[in-house]
Amino acid sequence: MPYDPAISEPRWQEAWEQADTFRAVRDERPKYYVLEMFPYPSGRIHMGHVRNYTMGDVVARFKRAQGFSVLHPMGWDAFGMPAENAAMEQGGHPRDWTYGNIATMRSQLKPLGLSIDWSREFATCDDDYVAQQQALFLDMLEAGLITRKSAQVNWDPVDMTVLANEQVIDGKGWRSGATVERKELTQWFFKISDYSDELLSALDGLEGWPEKVRLMQANWIGKSRGLQFRFQTVDLPDFPSIEVYTTRPDTLMGASFVALSPDHPLVKALAASDHKVAAFVGECRRIGTTEEAIETAPKMGFDTGLTVRHPLDPDWQLPIWIANFVLMDYGTGAIFGSPAHDERDHEFATKYGLPIRATFGERGMDLAAADALVAKAPFVPLKSETVTYVRGFAGAADQTGEAAVDAAIQHAEANGYGEGVTKFRLRDWGISRQRYWGCPIPVVHCGACGTVPEAKQNLPVLLPQDVSFEVPGNPLNRHPTWAATTCPKCGGAARRETDTMDTFVDSSWYYARFTSPHAATPTDRAETDYWMNVDQYIGGIEHAILHLLYSRFFARAMVKTGHLPESAQEPFDALFTQGMVTHEIYMTRDERGRPVYHLPEDVVDGKLADGTPVEVIPSAKMSKSKKNVVDPVNIVEGFGADTARWFMLSDSPPERDVEWTAAGAEAANRFLARVWRLADEIPEGGADPELARAAHRAIDEVTKSIEGFAFNKAVAKIYELANSIGKSKAGGESRREALRIMAQLMAPMVPHLAEEVWAKAGGQGMVVDAAWPKADPALLVSDSVVLPIQINGKRRAEIEVPKDMPKDQIEAIVLADETVQRFMEGQPPKKLIVVPGRIVNVVV
């Protein structure tokens, strides 16, 4: 009988469902919680999902076989902009669009045979999840974790609506094309910055996280020690001083100007009476709100004509400029420019003809040499390097930047003109969104009482259904009745908050909700005590900072409000970041030379059906716009789920991108068919001790590979075992035993085929319930070892010696070796290095 996944895959899925195999139960076993980042219900699953959920499934099934009670849930990150965009473009309601997509994607996901406990499924737009999230919000508000303050948004003056950063293209609104302005709104914030130090220092404990993610988060939080001090202004009684913060106070004597953010209070005051200042600020505000846009925009400055006095020399006056690259959010919104030792300040000073004065030079330089050094380019050595201060004022002349910064802070504190402070780059988390399809913020605005939290018994505050998206803007704002309510405090008329929550809020606690998805409170303590933390979290590297940092903050907030145990404040014990699925891009050009993209299934041998050759562009992330997408549904229908799973795991290491190729998919399918045949045709015959060795070596290596998230290596080892079985003369029980071991090793990856092989090879029950095999140590060791012999670091020969032969005996054999003799030409060796069990190197 040939391999036919279309028959066998549904059969085993049915069997697992009948047995309720994957229901997560709290029992006496140790638990293991594996979670993949849940999907946004865009409408169809894509290969990235297949890869992500297959990896998680390998871990889940592997741990299950190892005797753990496994929690492996699935849900939907269901709020967000695309649903509103769809409503605008095609009509319909975001809710219908979203739940329709969820139904489709669930039906596409199920044939993959993932070991998911579907009874725990939820969507973040479910009324119940909204209710619990609002309860959490109220508890966090009461616990002092939430505040309201002003922040800037992208404002589209034509559509009269707030735009997301991705909706601003080259400074223009994506729909209207109007030049976007920055506008200030009062918004809700989670006070994540209260936890800056804590979130930073706790990174050290996250040993199961990739070092790169911890580094990225540390840099994002951005702890810095610096000097905060004041410049006294000249002839400006309303603003007697300007507060500045610097991480390089040692360069104070190289100061050449003071630069203020366009949003600085002094600038606002100047703009009110000076139209030139106002015009400049207006120009700055046309740059988007993203840090990227601000940092990459050409440096622009405006000389206010005002001056300040240098703190170390009252006769020395510095000009006050307004500069578009100074951020109001960081530090004090004002800096002093030290062009000799800062790339950006140097560019600015050069552009506007401001002085460039070195504060230090390379070791041993005098003042003239140092000034010459920095005239053309800034001198920015590592802070740990020792340099010579030519305009120093604190500490030794020769010292490191670090020591000089400390000395400068001490000098400022001793002389009373400034103080050392620690600052963080991390800003509070603004969660207000002026949009419909999100979790309503459960707060009312009362004329008498001000801003009042909704009463818990009035939750959930649900979205109204009768809304339209024909006009841009927030439908909640213009709904005739929805916002009208009564104040929970005084009972008078009040208006609901019409902003909804950032969807990052939804994804910041879903992992906790999965432990008790139907509880009447956000979490159930008995369940979180058992299931938390997530033992293995898997998702894309693109979430390295925001989602993961917000989740770490949220877990702490949930500990503080009693919704999680103290032990769950770091919710993810281990993190794995997987790479993308890529594909070649096929392009032709239309008569006007514009690119036209073609789906892979429409291209055969580099040509379209009509014979037009296509240009092949190297692999990139699969995207609809480039049409370089392969629909998993077609693959599953054509080859079966196991082929899709196997291909996603083979070849590329999980943390790297994998390129989907038709040839690779076919090869994966061919191999699985070969495995099927091996199990289908078991000849009678004798035992083969070499096959048993191969099988046990495979157990050892596959186990280690899965534990180390090296699924591609596990796959390679299974290929080797299959090759060994194919070549072996063993028959009967000896062969069946090897096949059963292979079935068990393959089960986490290709679970349906593994069940078939297991059954054919005489396995008891289902392989999904079989305990993970243990390698027999006696079968892993061999008595002799092949040692390569290097001469001067190049491999020239090899010898086979008993595994535990003493060094001196090996040396004797090596020196007697013909090849070695030849290279030594009668000379004694200069050096002889024997690395036991590894290599020998002779230096002649």
Added chain:
RNA sequence: GCGGGCGUGGCGGAAUGGUAGACGCAUGGGACUUAAACUCCCUGGGGCGCAAGCCUGUGCGGGUUCGAGUCCCGCCGCCCGCACCA
């Protein structure tokens, strides 16, 4: 611009500082077949050589080491993130 990562045959990749290229794909050769497909076997970085073997080779340029794909310094290229995409 800033922060982080990656770079090895024709391709995907393997390699506790210790034989570079495991395993797979593609290619070439052979077996089976009337033929093809399927399947099986062999070959498989580049150069020289009948062969044994020798030279060369892990993005580029330096360095440390008995020994470097791996560690250090400087470049180049690509990818991810930059706070309202999810």
